[in-house]
Amino acid sequence: xxxxxxxxxxxxxxxxxxxxxxxxxxxxxxxxxPELAERIRATAAELGYVPSVAGRALRTGRSGVxxxxxxxxxxxxxxxxxxxxxxxxxxxGYGILIADSHGDVTAQTQAIERLIERGVDGxxxxxxxxxxVTGASCPVAVIDSPSTPGNTVAADHWSGGxxxxxxxxxxxxxxxxxxxxxxxxxxxxxxxGGVKAGxxxxxxxxxWIEKLEAQSGQGCSLGLAEAVARGVTAIAAIxxxxxxxxxxxxxxxxxxxxxxxxxxxxxxxxxxxxxxxxLTTMRMDVATIADIAIAAVLDAINQPHVAxxxxxxxxxxxASQPKVPMELVVRQxxxxxxxxxxxxxxxxxxxxxxxxxx
Amino acid sequence: xxxxxxxxxxxxxxxxxxxxxxxxxxxxxxxxxPELAERIRATAAELGYVPSVAGRALRTGRSGVxxxxxxxxxxxxxxxxxxxxxxxxxxxGYGILIADSHGDVTAQTQAIERLIERGVDGxxxxxxxxxxVTGASCPVAVIDSPSTPGNTVAADHWSGGxxxxxxxxxxxxxxxxxxxxxxxxxxxxxxxGGVKAGxxxxxxxxxWIEKLEAQSGQGCSLGLAEAVARGVTAIAAIxxxxxxxxxxxxxxxxxxxxxxxxxxxxxxxxxxxxxxxxLTTMRMDVATIADIAIAAVLDAINQPHVAxxxxxxxxxxxASQPKVPMELVVRQxxxxxxxxxxxxxxxxxxxxxxxxxx
DNA sequence: CGTTACCGGTTAAACGATTAATCACCTGCA
DNA sequence: TGCAGGTGATTAATCGTTTAACCGGTAACG
Numbered sequence: 207x208x209x210x211x212x213x214x215x216x217x218x219x220x221x222x223x224x225x226x227x228x229x230x231x232x233x234x235x236x237x238x239x240p241e242l243a244e245r246i247r248a249t250a251a252e253l254g255y256v257p258s259v260a261g262r263a264l265r266t267g268r269s270g271v272x273x274x275x276x277x278x279x280x281x282x283x284x285x286x287x288x289x290x291x292x293x294x295x296x297x298x299g300y301g302i303l304i305a306d307s308h309g310d311v312t313a314q315t316q317a318i319e320r321l322i323e324r325g326v327d328g329x330x331x332x333x334x335x336x337x338x339v340t341g342a343s344c345p346v347a348v349i350d351s352p353s354t355p356g357n358t359v360a361a362d363h364w365s366g367g368x369x370x371x372x373x374x375x376x377x378x379x380x381x382x383x384x385x386x387x388x389x390x391x392x393x394x395x396x397x398x399g400g401v402k403a404g405x406x407x408x409x410x411x412x413x414w415i416e417k418l419e420a421q422s423g424q425g426c427s428l429g430l431a432e433a434v435a436r437g438v439t440a441i442a443a444i445x446x447x448x449x450x451x452x453x454x455x456x457x458x459x460x461x462x463x464x465x466x467x468x469x470x471x472x473x474x475x476x477x478x479x480x481x482x483x484x485l486t487t488m489r490m491d492v493a494t495i496a497d498i499a500i501a502a503v504l505d506a507i508n509q510p511h512v513a514x515x516x517x518x519x520x521x522x523x524x525a526s527q528p529k530v531p532m533e534l535v536v537r538q539x540x541x542x543x544x545x546x547x548x549x550x551x552x553x554x555x556x557x558x559x560x561x562x563x564x
Numbered sequence: 565x566x567x568x569x570x571x572x573x574x575x576x577x578x579x580x581x582x583x584x585x586x587x588x589x590x591x592x593x594x595x596x597x598p599e600l601a602e603r604i605r606a607t608a609a610e611l612g613y614v615p616s617v618a619g620r621a622l623r624t625g626r627s628g629v630x631x632x633x634x635x636x637x638x639x640x641x642x643x644x645x646x647x648x649x650x651x652x653x654x655x656x657g658y659g660i661l662i663a664d665s666h667g668d669v670t671a672q673t674q675a676i677e678r679l680i681e682r683g684v685d686g687x688x689x690x691x692x693x694x695x696x697v698t699g700a701s702c703p704v705a706v707i708d709s710p711s712t713p714g715n716t717v718a719a720d721h722w723s724g725g726x727x728x729x730x731x732x733x734x735x736x737x738x739x740x741x742x743x744x745x746x747x748x749x750x751x752x753x754x755x756x757g758g759v760k761a762g763x764x765x766x767x768x769x770x771x772w773i774e775k776l777e778a779q780s781g782q783g784c785s786l787g788l789a790e791a792v793a794r795g796v797t798a799i800a801a802i803x804x805x806x807x808x809x810x811x812x813x814x815x816x817x818x819x820x821x822x823x824x825x826x827x828x829x830x831x832x833x834x835x836x837x838x839x840x841x842x843l844t845t846m847r848m849d850v851a852t853i854a855d856i857a858i859a860a861v862l863d864a865i866n867q868p869h870v871a872x873x874x875x876x877x878x879x880x881x882x883a884s885q886p887k888v889p890m891e892l893v894v895r896q897x898x899x900x901x902x903x904x905x906x907x908x909x910x911x912x913x914x915x916x917x918x919x920x921x922x
Numbered sequence: 923c924g925t926t927a928c929c930g931g932t933t934a935a936a937c938g939a940t941t942a943a944t945c946a947c948c949t950g951c952a
Numbered sequence: 953t954g955c956a957g958g959t960g961a962t963t964a965a966t967c968g969t970t971t972a973a974c975c976g977g978t979a980a981c982g
Binding site: 571573584588594618623 | 937938939940941
C-alpha cells in the first residue's frame with residue numbers, strides 16, 4: 207500500500223470539492239455546511255491525511271515550534287523542566303526545539319540564533335545567572351527568579367526558603383548553617399534570604415562553596431563536622447545536589463541525620479526520595495511554571511501587534527502570575543533539634559548510636 | 565531600522581540578478597561566476613539574510629529537524645544524552661525536537677506521531693525497555709543495548725560491566741553483591757552479566773530491587789548491612805542512582821565505604837563526583853554514541869532510496885559501529901577488600917573508625 | 923418589486939526557496 | 953562561414969496550505 211502521502215488536493219478530488227473548502231472544513235474557519243464538513247473530516251481521516259507543516263508555515267508565517275534554551279542541559283533540574291514544558295507545549299499544539307548554551311554567553315547567543323534560523327515562533331529561556339537574553343526577534347519568556355528584571359515567571363524561591371526556615375524553626379533549630387554556591391545568583395540569594403526570614407531569631411551562618419573551593423580546591427571538605435561541633439543543629443543547602451554532598455560528608459564523619467543534625471535541600475530531584483534518610487526539600491511546581499511561560503509566549507505571538515515597535519524587539523514577555531508557590535516535602539532528613547551539645551557529651555549519644563543499627 | 569526580513573528576492577533585486585542565481589550562489593550548487601557569487605554572499609551577509617526554513621522545506625521536502633523521543637525525560641541520564649545529541653545534530657545543521665513518552669507504549673506512539681506530523685526527517689529513540697518502535701514513516705535510530713534486536717548504537721554495557729568486575733576482582737573482592745532493578749531490561753542484564761564475567765571465580769549474589777520492593781514496599785531497606793555481615797565486601801549497583809541508595813543506606817548503618825565495603829555504579833551522573841566518598845562508576849561515551857546515531861540517521865535520509873520499499877517502512881537504521889566502549893572512572897568508593905569478617909570482629913575495626921574522623 | 927444580506931462554496935494569489943529547462947553569448951574548430 | 957559545445961545567467965514551474973476576493977442563488981425586507 208505505498209500510496210503517496212495525501213495532500214489537501216487529494217481529499218478535495220475524492221469529494222469533488224475545492225482545496226479551499228477542505229482547508230476551511232478542517233480548520234473550522236471558513237463557511238462550510240456541517241454535513242460536508244463532516245464528510246471531509248471522514249475522508250481526511252480515512253486517507254490518513256497529515257497536513258504539511260512546511261506548507262502551512264510558509265503561508266501563515268508560523269512554524270508551530272517554540273525554542274527551549276537552557277544554560278546548561280546537564281543541570282539536574284532540567285529533565286523535569288523540559289518534560290513539563292514539552293507537555294505544556296504539546297497541549298496547545300506546539301513543538302519544542304532544544305538548544306544548549308553550554309553555560310557561556312556567546313554560546314547562548316549562538317544557540318538563540320540557531321533557533322531563530324529554524325523559524326521558532328517564540329522561545330523559553332532559562333538563562334545562566336547574570337547572562338542576558340539578547341537579540342531574539344521573537345517573543346521570549348524567561349524563567350529565572352522573581353527578583354530578576356525581565357523575568358517572566360519562576361518559582362517563588364524566597365517564600366520557599368521561608369517555608370523551609372519555618373519548618374526548621376518549628377522543630378526547635380536555633381543555630382543553622384546555610385550552604386550556598388555563589389552570591390551572584392538571584393535564585394540563591396532569594397532562597398537563602400527566605401530561609402533566614404523563616405528562621406526568625408535563630409543564629410545563622412553561611413558558607414559559599416564557590417568561594418571556599420577557590421581556596422581549598424574543588425571537592426574539598428565543607429567542614430560540616432566542625433560546624434556541628436560548634437553547635438549547628440541544622441543545615442539548609444541551596445539545592446538537593448549540595449544537600450547530598452553535605453549529607454554524605456556528614457554520614458562519612460559518623461554524624462547521624464537527622465538525630466544529630468537536620469539537612470534540607472531545594473528542588474526535589476529524583477534521588478531525594480531514594481537516599482537514606484530521604485531528603486526534606488522544597489519542590490517547585492514545574493508544571494505550572496511551564497504552563498504560564500508557554501501561555502505568556504503564545505499570548506505575545508497571537509498579539510495582533512503591539513502598537514509601538516514592529517519587530518517585537520527581543521523584549522521578554524510578561525506573565526499574568528510571575529511567582530509560583532513552592533511545596534514543602536518533608537522526609538526523614540529533618541527532625542527536632544538535639545538539646546545537648548555535640549560531640550563533647552558522648553554519653554546519651556549512645557542511644558542515637560543504638561538507633562543507627564535498627 | 566525596521567526593515568522587513570529580507571528574502572531571496574530582496575538580495576536579488578539589490579544586485580539586479582535573479583533569485584535563482586542567488587540561490588545557486590548561496591548553496592554553491594549551480595553555475596555562478598566566482599566573483600558574482602562573492603558579491604552575492606557579501607550583500608546577503610550585509611542585509612542579514614536568513615533563509616526561510618519553511619520555504620526550503622516545502623520545496624525540498626526536508627525539514628532539517630530530527631526528533632528525539634525518550635522513554636522518560638526525567639531519567640537522570642537524559643540531560644547528558646540530550647546535550648550530546650543536540651550538539652551532534654547542530655554540527656551537521658540539524659535541529660532537535662523533543663518528545664516525552666512518559667514511559668508507556670501508547671504515549672510513546674503518540675509522541676512519535678506528533679514528531680511525524682511536525683515533519684521530522686528522522687528520529688532518535690531511546691525506548692522504554694521492552695517497548696517497540698512502531699509506525700514511524702522515517703528513518704529511526706534506536707539507542708538501547710547492543711543485545712536488543714533493532715538497536716542502532718549503544719554503549720557496550722557488557723564490556724563496561726566486565727571492566728567494573730575486573731576492577732573489583734583486582735582489588736581482591738571475592739564476595740560481591742549485585743544490585744539490579746528489573747530482569748526484563750536488556751541493558752541491566754548486559755551490565756550485570758559483564759560484571760559477573762569480570763569477577764571470574766568470585767562469589768556473587770544478586771538482588772533485584774523491583775522484586776524486593778513488590779514484597780517489602782517502595783523504598784524499603786535493601787538489607788545491605790546483613791549482606792556485609794555475611795561476608796560481602798563489594799556492591800556493584802546497576803546505576804549510580806541505585807549506588808547512591810546503597811551508599812547512603814550503608815553510611816546510615818555506620819558501615820564505612822570503601823573500608824568495610826566497596827560500592828560501584830554506572831553512568832557517572834552529575835552527583836557521582838560531589839558525594840563523599842566519590843563514586844567509582846562506569847561512564848558511557850554519550851558524545852560518540854550521539855555522533856554515530858545522528859550519522860546513521862542522516863545516511864538513511866540521504867540514501868537515494870532503498871531499492872525495495874518506497875516508504876522507508878519504519879525499519880530502524882543500522883550504524884557502522886554498534887558498540888561504543890565505556891570508560892571506568894575510579895574514585896574513592898572502591899578500595900581493597902577487607903580481610904577480616906564483619907562485624908563479628910570489632911577490634912581492628914577501630915582503626916577504620918579512626919579514619920572516619922579525619 | 924427592487925434592494926440588500928447571507929449562504930455555501932470556488933478562484934486565484936500569495937508565502938519563499940529550489941531546480942530543471944532554456945537561452946543568449948562566446949569560443950574553438952572544421 | 954557554419955556548427956558544436958561550454959558558460960553564466962534567467963525563466964518558470966513547483967512544493968502544500970491559507971485566505972481575501974468573488975460569485976450565483978435564495979431569502980428577507982422595506
